[in-house]
Amino acid sequence: MAELVKAYHRVDESIRANRLCSPAQIDDGTVNPVSPLSRALGLSVSAFEIARRGQGDDVSATSLLAELSEQNLTHLRILSETIESFLAVNVLRNPSTNPVARETVKKRDIMTAQLFGVESEIAMIKLKDFGSNLLFQEDIFLFFADWLAFMAPGVAEASDILQLCYWAEVVKAVFVYKKVVKNASLESLMQGTAATSTSNSFKLAVSGMAMEDTRDPYARVPLSDSQLMMLRLVVDKYALAFLRKSIVLMHIRYGLDFECPYNIDTDAPELSRLAALLHMPSLDEVCGLYTTTGTGSDNLRRITKRWISQANMITEHESAHSYSIKMPHPAIFELVGLPKNYDTLTEEAIKRRCPTTGKEVTDPAVCLFCGDIFCSQAVCCMKEKNQGGCYQHMQKCGGKVGIFINIRKCMVLFMHGPGNGSYAHAPYLDKHGEPDPTLRRHHQLFLNQKRYDKLYREAWLNHMIPTVISRKLESDINPGGWETL
Structure with missing residues (x-):
């Protein structure tokens, strides 16, 4: 705890040393070319972490780094x-003739204002007017990746900023989900969840944040024990995802070795292991610092108050349909669950009706993202003369990528962008372990879950759908026309 207080003392010194220039001094210049690079690094780490959720073959591994291959590293x-x-080459050049150096200095000032906040509400509005988001409108991990890129801190300073960003992620999760938990039906949500008690420090921290929340007239009404337990489960999920990504980024950025601990309990929860590996306090210890007295605690409460004030200002000027404070999904990403027997999928397609004519679905296809069944290459649902059902559904469900099963052909259809696609065998095998494309042999087929996860889920999570399609088309004669499916 003493080390954390010292860390926040250093943070307070950096507030005074890096005080944001007045809003009039920030002009809307060109986009700094470092920003896309740092976001690319942050998004790559996030994609790697998302793809590895729910996996882990090495039971002795203490962190996500055991899954990091040499190619990814x-x-x-x-x-x-x-x-x-x-950044080093451009900052060392003459700032008067170097736009990258000038934009980097401005970016540093803006990021300092985002993280540590500004006392004046007018300054916050000015910051918004110049096209910069406030902290809670950003993904906190991507903000941390930007901080390491633009500020180039040492390991000790980066660890301090990591702790502060970790607390910002916790405060943001509480701010977003406190009202959701209060209005939710906890009986259905808590089914199958073991009852756990929340610490007094977490209860006091949530109460302190509620005192600063002015968006809800009932915000200061204390949460019940079951509501606090549900909120703690949500906060732990987001804290775990944040630390999983952070330990990968710290390993990439500074080359720190986290996979040789001598005092880490491998049976402990992953959140506790990651906090110990990163030499960070636990969530309860940070909540205890927030609710106790002392210089470090006062600094932490002052910064937290600024974050919540910014979030309140954002919500007051936004409609419910354009809510900009969003949280990424912290759970495991899965494709839609398929029935064990392929006959069940066929029977379900027979029950469905065409959304255009109300008759039987022609050439049915099921989307593996949402499970919707619709007409594929059928005249009844064709739009603009050449856009079939799968292509139309991809645009509103998967954006530029889509994975479908053509039920009549027992084939998987990969689609990417306008005009690209390929077929692959469905994850259903007969009793001999062989696929039956186009259902020629009329054998009974059963789902192979490992094949489903390995060939389709991993291709989706690793952003490999365009690669799968291009490799398939390299060996085939492609006449086009995939948008008609």
Whole structure:
């Protein structure tokens, strides 16, 4: 706890040393070329972490780094070192003739104002007017990746900023989900969840944050024990996802070795293990610092108050349909669950009706993202003369990518962008372990879950759908016309 107080003392010193310039001094210049590079690094780490959720073959591994292959490690380190080299070369040049150096200085001032806040509400509005988001409108991890790229801190300073960003992620989760938990039906949500008690420090911290929340007239009404337990489960999920990504980024950026601990309990929860590996206090210890007295606690409460004031100002000027304070999904991403027997899928397609004509679905296809069944290559649902059901559904469900099963053909359809696609065998096998494309043999087929996860879920999570399609088309004669499906 003493080390954490010292850390926040250093943070307070950096507030005074890096005080944001007045809003009049910030002009809307060109986009700094470092920003896309740092966001690319942050998003790559986030994609790697999302793809590894719910996995882990090494039971002795203490963190996500055991799943980091040499290819991924090399790719991420090259990207990180490119950012460092590019920024170092441009900052050392003459700032008067170098727009990158000038924009970097402005970006640093803006990021300092975002993280540590500004006391004047007018300054916050000015910051918004110049096109910069406030902290809670950003993804906190991507903000942390930007901080490491633009500020180039040492390991000790980066660890301090990591702790502050970790607390910002916790405060943001409480701010977003406190009202949701209060209005939710906890009986259905808590089914199958073991009852656990929340610490007094967490209860006091939530109460303190509620005192600063002015958006809800009932915000200061204390939560019940079951509501606090549900809120703590949600906060732990977001804290775990944040630390999983952070330990990968710290390993990439500074080359720190976290996989040789001598005092880490491998049976402890992953959140506790990651906090110990990163030499960070637990969530309860940070909540205790927030609710106790002392200089470090006062600084932490003052910064937290500024964050919540910014969030209140954002929600007051936004409608419910354009809510900009959002949280990424912290759970495991899965494709839609398929029935064990392929006959069940066929029977379900027979029950469905065409959304256009109300008759039987022609050439049915099921979306593996949402489970919707619709007409594929059928005249009844064709739009603009050449856009079939799968292509139309991809645009509103998967954006530029889509994975479908054509039920009549027992084939998986990969689609990407306008005009690209390919077929693959469905994850259903007969009793001999063989697929039956186009259902020629009329054998009874059963779902192979490992095949489903390995060939389709991993391709989706690793953003490999365009690669799968391009490799398939390299060996085939492609006449086009995939948008008609």
